[in-house]
Amino acid sequence: MLNKVVKKNINSINLTILFFSVIVFFFPFFRGLYFEREFYVASMIMSVMAAIVFFRNIKNKEKIKFYSPIEYFATAFVLIYLFTFPFSVNEHLASFEIIKNLTYFIFFIVIVYNLKTDKDISLINWSLILIGTIASIIGLGSALGTFSYKGAFVDGMINSTFQYHNTFGAYMLAVLFLAMGEIAEEDNLKKYLLSGFGYIVFLGFILSYSRGAWILLPVVGIIAFILLNTDGLKRVLISFIAVIFSFSMTISHIYQGIKEQNSFIGWLSIVIGIAITAMVIFLLDKLLNKLPKINIRKRTIIIVLLISLVIILILFVNGVLIEYLPHSIAERIKGINLKTFTVVERGVFYKDALKIIKDYPIIGVGGGGWQTLYSMYKTYDYTTTQAHNYIIQTWIEIGTLGLIILIGLYLSTLWSSYRIIKSINNDKLFNKMLGVICATLVLILHSTIDFDMALGAYAFFVWAMLGTIVAVEKRYVNKYSETAKRLTISFIVPMLLSIVLLFTSGMFHLGYVNAMKAVESVKNKDYVKAQKYFERAARQNPFRANYKFDLGTIQYNIGIKLKSKELIEKSKQNIENAIRLNERDFKILANSIAIYLRRGDIDKGEELLQKLQKYHPLNDHTYISSIEIYYNIGHHYLKKGNIDKAKDYFKKVISINEEVIQKNQELEKIQKELLKDINDIPSSYVEERFKINLDQKSIQLVNSAKDILNKLK
Incomplete structure (x- = not known):
C-alpha cells in the first residue's frame, strides 16, 4: 500500500520541471553567473538537458505552437542578436551575449511547453524561494563572520553569492512575492515554513541596502494587495505582520552581531525572529477564529492599508520611525532622493549611452557594445562595464529595432498578465500567478536602474517567470487557441539550437581553460608550453582578441630568443589579428605599441598611439x-x-x-x-x-x- 502511494506521488511530479528547477537552483551559487567561465558551464548543462527534452517532444510528435505575443517577441529578441553579430564592434562579447540569450531562450521554451499544472508552478516557486533563503543565509553568515564567502559582504552591505548588493536586494524582493503567492493559498503548516523563509529573505532584502529594491516593495506591494482575493489577502497580511513584527524585534540585535562580528548574538536573534514569526501567525489565526465572523469587505482592508502606509511614510519623512532603526539603515533611507551621487552618476551613464546610440541608431553595435565603446564617450573618467539600465544597454547593443522588440516583450508581458488576472477563476492558481506576475514586475523594473540582467542567475529568474506566464496563458486563457493564427515550428529547431549551443559553449569554455593553463605556464617560465596552450585557446575561441595577442607576444619573445624569423612573422600576424578583432582594447593597444616600437616600426606604433588617444581620451x-x-x-x-x-x-x-x-x-x-x-x-x-x-x-x-x-x- 505504501509503495503504491509513493509511486503515485512520484508519478504526479513533473520530472522535466523538477530537473530544470534543480539546475536553476544552483546558478546563484556560482557568482550569480556573471562571469563567462561559470556561464559556459551553465549553458552546456542547460543545452544537454534541453536537447533531451526536445528529443522526447519530437518522439511524441509534438509541435511548438505560438499563441502568446511574448513568444513572438522573445524569438525576435534572440534573432536580432544573431542578425547584428556581423556588425558588432566586439565579436567576443557579442558572441557571449548570443550564447546567453540563446540559453535563456531554450530554457524559456522548455518551461512553456512542459509546465502543465499549478503544482508545476509551485515546484518552480519553491525552488526559487529556497534559493533566496539559502542565498540570504550565506549573506547573513558572511556579515556575522560565521564563515568567509568571497564578495558576499562588502562595505557593510550584503551581496551574498551575487557579489552585488543591488541585484541581491531585487532578487530577494522577487522571491518575497513568490512566497506571497504560495502563502495566499496555504492554510496549513506550509504557511509557517514559508513565513519563516520570508523572514530570512526579508532580512537579506533589508541588509542589501538596495534603495531601488526598497522603493519597489511598497509600489508593487500595493498592486499585489489590491489584486489578491479576500482570503488570500488575509493570509498574506497575517504573514506580513508577523515578519515585520519579528524583524522590528530582532534587527537591532542582528545589527549588533554584524557590527561586533558576534555570530552567536546574530544567529540567536535570527532563530528567535523565526520563532516570533511563527508565534504571531499562530496567535493571529487563533484570534481571528475566535472572533465572531465579521464580513469585512476587501475594499475596507485596502483602504485601511493605504491609510496605514501614508501614516508610516509621514512618520519616516518626519524622522519618527527612523530613530528606531540601526544607524546605517536610517542613513540609507535618508539618502533616498534625486540629489545623491548614485543618482547623478546613473544620469551620466545614461547621457553617455545616448551619445553611442546617436552614432549607431538602427542596429546598434552588438553585444558588449557599451563595455567596448564607453571609454570613448564618457563625460568623466568613471569605470563601469555596464550601463546600469537594461533597456538602454539593449538599445546600444541591438539598436532601435532591438529596443522596439524589447518594449514589445515587456508590453506583451503586461497584456498576458492582465489576461491571466481577468480570466482565472481558480483562487489558488490566481494567487500563485499573482506572485509570479509581481516577481516579474520587480525583476524587470529594477533592471531599468541597474545591471541585474548581466548576472545569468537573475536573467534565468526573469525567463522562468516569463515562461510560466506564457504556459498558464496557453492552458487557462484559451482565446488564442481557436481564433488566432499560429506559428508552428518543429521541436527539431530548438533541439539543433541546443546542440549548436552545447558545442559553442563547450569550445569557448575549453578556450578559457587552455588560456588559464597558458598563464600558469608563463608564471612557471615554460614559454613553449604557454605557446601551445594559447594556440589551442585561440582556435577554440577565435573571437577573443587577447588570446591571439598573448599568443603573438609569446611567439615574439621566443622568436627573438631563438632568432626565428618564422615565429616573429607568426607573432606579427597574431598581433595584427588581435588588433583587428578589438582595436579599442586598452591593454592590446598599449602593448602592441610597445612591440611595434621595439621592432623599429615607428609609423605603426604612432598609428596605434593615435587610436589609443581616440578611444581612451580620459x-x-x-x-x-x-x-x-x-x-x-x-x-x-x-x-x-x-x-x-x-x-x-x-x-x-x-x-x-x-x-x-x-x-x-x-x-x-x-x-x-x-x-x-x-x-x-x-x-x-x-x-x-x-x-x-x-x-x-x-x-x-x-x-x-x-x-x-x-x-x-
Whole structure:
C-alpha cells in the first residue's frame, strides 16, 4: 500500500520541471553567473538537458505552437542578436551575449511547453524561494563572520553569492512575492515554513541596502494587495505582520552581531525572529477564529492599508520611525532622493549611452557594445562595464529595432498578465500567478536602474517567470487557441539550437581553460608550453582578441630568443589579428605599441598611439604613455642627427601636456556643475575621476622637451 502511494506521488511530479528547477537552483551559487567561465558551464548543462527534452517532444510528435505575443517577441529578441553579430564592434562579447540569450531562450521554451499544472508552478516557486533563503543565509553568515564567502559582504552591505548588493536586494524582493503567492493559498503548516523563509529573505532584502529594491516593495506591494482575493489577502497580511513584527524585534540585535562580528548574538536573534514569526501567525489565526465572523469587505482592508502606509511614510519623512532603526539603515533611507551621487552618476551613464546610440541608431553595435565603446564617450573618467539600465544597454547593443522588440516583450508581458488576472477563476492558481506576475514586475523594473540582467542567475529568474506566464496563458486563457493564427515550428529547431549551443559553449569554455593553463605556464617560465596552450585557446575561441595577442607576444619573445624569423612573422600576424578583432582594447593597444616600437616600426606604433588617444581620451595612462613615447622617438631622431624630426616629436610632447591642461579645465567645470549640492561623494573620487593625473616622470619629460626645444632654436 505504501509503495503504491509513493509511486503515485512520484508519478504526479513533473520530472522535466523538477530537473530544470534543480539546475536553476544552483546558478546563484556560482557568482550569480556573471562571469563567462561559470556561464559556459551553465549553458552546456542547460543545452544537454534541453536537447533531451526536445528529443522526447519530437518522439511524441509534438509541435511548438505560438499563441502568446511574448513568444513572438522573445524569438525576435534572440534573432536580432544573431542578425547584428556581423556588425558588432566586439565579436567576443557579442558572441557571449548570443550564447546567453540563446540559453535563456531554450530554457524559456522548455518551461512553456512542459509546465502543465499549478503544482508545476509551485515546484518552480519553491525552488526559487529556497534559493533566496539559502542565498540570504550565506549573506547573513558572511556579515556575522560565521564563515568567509568571497564578495558576499562588502562595505557593510550584503551581496551574498551575487557579489552585488543591488541585484541581491531585487532578487530577494522577487522571491518575497513568490512566497506571497504560495502563502495566499496555504492554510496549513506550509504557511509557517514559508513565513519563516520570508523572514530570512526579508532580512537579506533589508541588509542589501538596495534603495531601488526598497522603493519597489511598497509600489508593487500595493498592486499585489489590491489584486489578491479576500482570503488570500488575509493570509498574506497575517504573514506580513508577523515578519515585520519579528524583524522590528530582532534587527537591532542582528545589527549588533554584524557590527561586533558576534555570530552567536546574530544567529540567536535570527532563530528567535523565526520563532516570533511563527508565534504571531499562530496567535493571529487563533484570534481571528475566535472572533465572531465579521464580513469585512476587501475594499475596507485596502483602504485601511493605504491609510496605514501614508501614516508610516509621514512618520519616516518626519524622522519618527527612523530613530528606531540601526544607524546605517536610517542613513540609507535618508539618502533616498534625486540629489545623491548614485543618482547623478546613473544620469551620466545614461547621457553617455545616448551619445553611442546617436552614432549607431538602427542596429546598434552588438553585444558588449557599451563595455567596448564607453571609454570613448564618457563625460568623466568613471569605470563601469555596464550601463546600469537594461533597456538602454539593449538599445546600444541591438539598436532601435532591438529596443522596439524589447518594449514589445515587456508590453506583451503586461497584456498576458492582465489576461491571466481577468480570466482565472481558480483562487489558488490566481494567487500563485499573482506572485509570479509581481516577481516579474520587480525583476524587470529594477533592471531599468541597474545591471541585474548581466548576472545569468537573475536573467534565468526573469525567463522562468516569463515562461510560466506564457504556459498558464496557453492552458487557462484559451482565446488564442481557436481564433488566432499560429506559428508552428518543429521541436527539431530548438533541439539543433541546443546542440549548436552545447558545442559553442563547450569550445569557448575549453578556450578559457587552455588560456588559464597558458598563464600558469608563463608564471612557471615554460614559454613553449604557454605557446601551445594559447594556440589551442585561440582556435577554440577565435573571437577573443587577447588570446591571439598573448599568443603573438609569446611567439615574439621566443622568436627573438631563438632568432626565428618564422615565429616573429607568426607573432606579427597574431598581433595584427588581435588588433583587428578589438582595436579599442586598452591593454592590446598599449602593448602592441610597445612591440611595434621595439621592432623599429615607428609609423605603426604612432598609428596605434593615435587610436589609443581616440578611444581612451580620459585615461591617465593614455597621456603618460603618449608623452613617454613621443619623447623617446624625439630623442631617437636627435641621436641620429635628424633635428627637424626630433623637434616635431618634442613639440608633440608639449602639445600632449597642453591637451591635458585643457581637458582638466573642462573636467573641473563639469565637476562643479554635476556635483553641485551633492554631499555623499566618495572620498578622493573627484581627484581621481575629474582630473587627468600625470606622474612625476611625465612632468620631467615635458620639462626636458621644453629645454631641448629651447636649445635647438
